[in-house]
Amino acid sequence: MKQYKLIACDMDETLLNTDASICQRNITAIKEATARGVYFVPCTGRGFRSIEKILKILDLYNCADQYVISFNGSCITENRNCRSLYWRPLPFALADTLYQFAIKYNLCQHIYTREHVYLRGLTPDEKAFLHGRMSYIITDAADLAFLRHHEEIAKLIITHTDPHVLQHIYEEMKPLLHGIDITFSSNRYLEFLPAHENKGTGLLRLATLLGIDAAQTLAIGDNINDIEMLQAAGLGIGVHNLNPKIRPYCKVITDADNNEGAVGEAIERFILSR
Structure with a gap:
């Protein structure tokens, strides 16, 4: 049977419960896997700093030879001393254009740098969703000049709870998106995101750095931004609560959802039982 050496795992709605906690089944399975020498690599759209609490729970915080893929692939960090192995920010002028577009249409947005998350137009719904997930700084700046000489921009996010509205916004913004994914x-x-950066390229880049064949990697996810990671891995696993649009990219679907230890189930089946 194939031996998997690296697990790349999405965070929200995959590893984390709906309330942003981690169930004991996941914690136990991850610790047993890492004790066997398997890499457990959070692969997330968030920044490294926003998941430090999770790394502490999993006994991975500040550990040498343990890693995080963040900002959907545009940053790879070794946990020990937060050592950067790869980093590619958004072009500043392009980020500023997108930021001002979102202001014009009164949209809630996130601005991610390596160290901070800035929010503009925070809604009550978004505030409730982010509770327990990450800290952030509120801004009402008319442009991103306040960051120009201090922090590079990893990515921008526009938020809306209606996917159809988000699709409409995307269609309207297409003329602005040269050089952006x-x-x-x-x-x-x-x-x-920066062009050609995604969780799949991040997974393959880290596997290469560690001398691990792509066939020996396992990826676990739930949503559209996990598709490239599921495709790149030797085994792509979707959790039971996945977005139906990613089902074709999953070789396995767990019986458990994110609140029931789906990640633990996957590790038990494909790592610990072999």
């Missing part, structure tokens, strides 16, 4: 996530986000 987009993805949808959490059934509420339209994300803007």
Whole structure:
């Protein structure tokens, strides 16, 4: 049977419960896998700093030779001392154009840098969704000049709870998106990323750095921004609560959903039982 050496795992709606906690089944399985020398790599749209609490729960915080793929693939960090192995930000002028577009249409948006998340136009619904997930800084700036000489921009997000509205926004913004890739996530986000950066390229880049064949990687996800990661991995696993649009990209679907230890189930079946 194939031996998997690296697990790339999405965070929200995959590893994390709906309330942003981690169930004991997941914690136990991950710790047993890493004790066997298997890499457990969070592969997330968030930044490294926003998942430090999760790394502590999993005994991966500040560990050498343990890694995080963040910002949907445009950043790879070794956990020990937050050592950067790969980083590619958005072009500043392009990010500023997108930011001002969102202001014009009164849209809630996130601005991610390596260290911080800035929010403009925060809605009560978005505030409730983010509770327990990440810290952020509120801004009402008319442009991104306040970041120009201080922080590079990893990505921007526009938020709306109606996927059809997000699709309409995307269609309207298409003329602005030269040199940018987009993805949808959490059934509420339209994300803007550097071109050709995604969770799949991030997974393959880290596997190459570690000398691991792509066939020996396993990926677990739930939503559209996980598709490239599921395709790149030797085994792509969808959790039971997945977005139906990603089902064709999953070789396996767990019986458990994210609240029932879906990640633990996948690790038990394909790592610990072999």
